[in-house]
Amino acid sequence: MNIRLSSRLAIVYITTVLTLGAGTNSVQAWSGVALDLGIAAGDADVDRFGVALTWDWSAQWLTDGDWYLGGYWELGASYWDGDEGRTGNDALGDFHVTPVLRYQRKPSLIFSPFVEFGVGAHVHTDDTIGNKRFDVPFAFGSHLGGGVRFGSRAQYELIYRFQHLSNAGIGDDNPGINFHVLNLGYRF
Secondary structure, three states, X not given: OOHHHHHHHHHHXXXXXXXXXXXXXXXXXXXXXXXXXXXEEOOOOEEEEEEEEEEEEOOOEEEEXXXXXXXXXXXXXXXXXXXXXXXXXXXXXXXXXXXXXXXXEOOOOOEEEEEEEEEEEEEEOOOEEXXXXXXXXXXXXXXXXXXXXXXXXXXXXXXXXXXXEEOOOOOOOOOOEEEEEEEEEEEO
């Protein structure tokens, strides 16, 4: 699949996800903002810096005691900074939309822990960085994370995520890349 076709597929996917999400009652107005800082795991020498906006879903499932399953949409952008390596490219931009499921404790006075899982679509400004040649500027990103909400209204949150990005075989090459990410968020 060529780059132009995969970019169009990414745009169609993102547009579909945003349209479906905006058309349901499960998406409210902006609910938060977050900053993230990440380092690549494994053989890649890449750092990333990003920002994301979130929309909480109004739905809650498995509401047993003090815990429930909920979720949110995350719309974000990040800058990846690496070495030129074999590709000659040392930076790229990443834009993503990700639905995230979160199993969390209802906000309490001190800390409210949670675990979360998300899978979303990513579009990159380039298909190379350092020694990585992704073949297409599109990737699926999945993450598993955990953290805590805290503050007088549980308005702050600190999250650790392990994130994997790859093109799932859409292109000829699919080296993928993994990140350790720290995320500091504020809920409105």
